[in-house]
Amino acid sequence: MLIIFSFLLSVLSIFLSDNSPFLLAKNTQKPNIILIYMDDLGFGDLSCNGALGHTTPAIDKLAAKGMRFTNFLTAQAVCSASRAALLTGCYPNRVGVSGAYFPGSKVGLSPEEVTIAELLKQRNYKTSAVGKWHLGDHPSFMPLNQGFDSFFGLPYSNDMWPVHYDGSPSTDWKKSIPTLPLILNKDTFALINTLQEQGNLTKQYTERAVSFIESNKKEPFFLYLAHSMPHVPIAVSNRFNNYTGKGLFADLMAEIDWSIDSIVQTLDRLGLSKNTMIIFTSDNGPWLNYGNHAGSAGGFREGKGTTFEGGHRVPAIICWPEVIPAGIVCNQLASSIDILPTIADITKVPLPSTSLDGISFLPFLQGNINHPIRREFLYYYRKNSLEAVRYDQWKLVFKHPGRTYTKHLPGKDGFPGASPEDFPFPEALYNLSRDPSESYDVQEAHPEIMEKLVQQANKARADLGDDLTGVKGNGRRAAGSVN
Numbered sequence: 001m002l003i004i005f006s007f008l009l010s011v012l013s014i015f016l017s018d019n020s021p022f023l024l025a026k027n028t029q030k031p032n033i034i035l036i037y038m039d040d041l042g043f044g045d046l047s048c049n050g051a052l053g054h055t056t057p058a059i060d061k062l063a064a065k066g067m068r069f070t071n072f073l074t075a076q077a078v079c080s081a082s083r084a085a086l087l088t089g090c091y092p093n094r095v096g097v098s099g100a101y102f103p104g105s106k107v108g109l110s111p112e113e114v115t116i117a118e119l120l121k122q123r124n125y126k127t128s129a130v131g132k133w134h135l136g137d138h139p140s141f142m143p144l145n146q147g148f149d150s151f152f153g154l155p156y157s158n159d160m161w162p163v164h165y166d167g168s169p170s171t172d173w174k175k176s177i178p179t180l181p182l183i184l185n186k187d188t189f190a191l192i193n194t195l196q197e198q199g200n201l202t203k204q205y206t207e208r209a210v211s212f213i214e215s216n217k218k219e220p221f222f223l224y225l226a227h228s229m230p231h232v233p234i235a236v237s238n239r240f241n242n243y244t245g246k247g248l249f250a251d252l253m254a255e256i257d258w259s260i261d262s263i264v265q266t267l268d269r270l271g272l273s274k275n276t277m278i279i280f281t282s283d284n285g286p287w288l289n290y291g292n293h294a295g296s297a298g299g300f301r302e303g304k305g306t307t308f309e310g311g312h313r314v315p316a317i318i319c320w321p322e323v324i325p326a327g328i329v330c331n332q333l334a335s336s337i338d339i340l341p342t343i344a345d346i347t348k349v350p351l352p353s354t355s356l357d358g359i360s361f362l363p364f365l366q367g368n369i370n371h372p373i374r375r376e377f378l379y380y381y382r383k384n385s386l387e388a389v390r391y392d393q394w395k396l397v398f399k400h401p402g403r404t405y406t407k408h409l410p411g412k413d414g415f416p417g418a419s420p421e422d423f424p425f426p427e428a429l430y431n432l433s434r435d436p437s438e439s440y441d442v443q444e445a446h447p448e449i450m451e452k453l454v455q456q457a458n459k460a461r462a463d464l465g466d467d468l469t470g471v472k473g474n475g476r477r478a479a480g481s482v483n
Contacts, residue, residue: 029348030123030220031320032276034213034263035116035339037086037224038256039079039132039157039231042286043313044298045253051296054250058261059317062280066319067328067365073335073377075357077284077304077311079134079157082336083226086283087115087135087146089340089351089358093384093464096479101136103160103178108136109146110480114352116340117147117222123347126216129153130208131226138482144186148224152184152208158198158228165233165414167195199235201228202252206259210266217270225263227256232290233414249293277320277346279339285311289419291410301438305403305419307379307387308438324365333392334361334373355475378460384476386466387425389457393433394446396453400425400468429453 045051048060048068075085079100081092087109088095095113109115117127128150129143136142137155144151161180162170169175180192182204192198209225229235230252236243240255260280267273286295288303288310297303297310304311316334318324337358344351345360361373372392379388379395381402388397401422408418429443429450443450460466465473 029346030125031322031346032213032221032223032267032272033120033125033343034209034223034225034276034278035086036260036263036278036280037083037131037226038280038282038315039226039228040284040287040295040304041230041282041315042295042297042303042310043300043315044296045230045286046315049298049315051253053246054244054253056253056257058257058264059280062260062264062278062319063317065321065326066278066317066324067330069316069318069330069332069334071331071333072281072314072316073312073333074282074284074314075335075337076380077306078381079132079231079283080136082283083133083135084109084113086336086339087117087224088113089116089337089356091337091357091378091380091464093380093476094355094357095477097135098383101134101156103137103156105136105138106483107479107481108138108141110478111140111145112480113477114354115147116343117143117224119147119340119344119349119352120220120222120347121147122349123220126212126219126221127224128209128212128221129224129226130212131205131224132157132228132231133226136480139186140482141480142183142186150185150212152189153182153205153226154201154228155181155183157231158192158201159232161192163193163195163233165416167233195233195235198228198233199237199241201235202255202259203237203239206262210262213263213266213272214270217272227259229256230286230293230295232287232293232416234293247292249295274322275320277318277323279316279318281316281336282314285314287416288405289408289410289417290414291412291417293412293414294410299437302403303405305381307381307397307400307402309432309436312379318365320365328369330364330369332361332364332369332373333375333377333390335377338373354477376456378464380464382467384465384467384473386457386460386464386468389453389460390432391449391453391456393431394449394453395430395432395438396443396450396457397425397428397430397438398457398468399427 084097129148131153244250285303300309302308302310341358341360345362377390404423411417428441461471463475
């Protein structure tokens with residue numbers, strides 16, 4: 001009898017290994033987690049997504065070893081808002097965050113909100129934030145008050161400094177902005193005065209990230225690595241100056257690719273790769289009016305600061321060798337707000353008691369690949385304007401004034417071209433499965449879809465409000481504020 005039972009177990013194990021490659025291993029409830037968040041990296045800026053003019057072999061290899069998403073949306077296509085959403089699992093307007101905070105802002109991400117770092121502290125994770133923060137530079141809003149044990153980076157965007165596009169001292173309104181501070185924990189580590197000094201940021205961030213991994217190799221850790229670039233101004237370290245022979249943007253992409261490779265190599269060297277989940281994505285699409293210093297939206301419409309796909313559709317890769325087989329491509333709709341609930345699901349941490357908007361996609365990672373991760377998405381922008389809604393492949397864009405990059409030539413060599421903010425976009429319905437560039441309106445052919453999406457929008461307005469229609473909503477929480 002024992003022989004028969006052992007034989008059946010052997011057969012069962014062979015069957016499962018051949019047919020269920022996503023089965024979770026026993027020790028994967030506390031994986032190391034590395035969340036890499038790029039700034040203004042467009043969907044078309046990775047060679048695995050079709051980039052032209054440069055290559056990203058290390059990032060491509062990361063995608064080949066794991067899962068590459070093709071339908072992944074940032075929650076809002078601008079700096080502070082997208083970061084608030086990423087770290088809280090909420091649409092940014094739900095937590096009172098909008099736009100991009102300037103130095104000295106009196107508002108920021110409320111310390112009452114629960115971040116990914118604070119969730120993981122419940123499971124005794126070591127946590128570190130490296131790179132751009134941009135959720136308020138008042139001490140009460142900074143990383144050490146938001147669940148992180150350590151911080152090394154900039155408090156806001158790298159263009160918020162008293163320096164002109166060509167690197168000379170600014171003579172316009174920017175001259176009143178403080179010198180750009182590089183922060184270590186709570187104190188100023190260095191002041192950044194020149195483009196050459198900015199060129200060291202990618203290298204410095206990477207070295208700090210590697211050091212954190214090495215120092216915490218024997219216990220679970222969460223590393224949030226938020227690179228400041230390719231947000232302008234772009235610059236590289238001496239090693240990558242003229243590295244590709246294809247211009248500064250290509251050189252920068254080579255240095256970013258080196259950074260990712262350095263992280264992966266460190267994990268390999270320390271024997272941590274199998275049970276470390278690396279999530280790689282971007283805060284929004286490219287800032288297209290900067291021309292040869294900006295990236296590519298990969299054929300999607302418009303870019304950063306818009307609710308068209310070029311602003312929201314971003315690169316996304318998850319590599320977790322212990323769980324995810326190599327070479328998986330996910331075409332399911334997913335968003336950055338889904339990362340927090342997924343991490344909570346993996347680590348068995350209870351979700352916050354406040355309302356969230358994210359949905360765990362752990363079942364998808366475990367192999368339920370035919371079940372949708374999410375079917376709906378809300379495209380908010382500006383203070384609280386609902387500019388579009390999505391259901392499956394259908395996207396209804398509402399009449400709204402907005403940014404466009406298509407009416408003027410882009411700038412060059414660090415100088416911007418015009419990008420008017422008040423272009424009158426008309427209402428239109430797009431079928432993204434056939435028209436991913438949002439080129440032709442099909443609302444007359446699909447009145448039933450229009451009705452469904454309008455109902456979806458009205459439900460969202462009742463919850464989160466909408467400045468375009470004057471609806472206040474009852475589901476928003478206040479941002480943090482200081483006197």
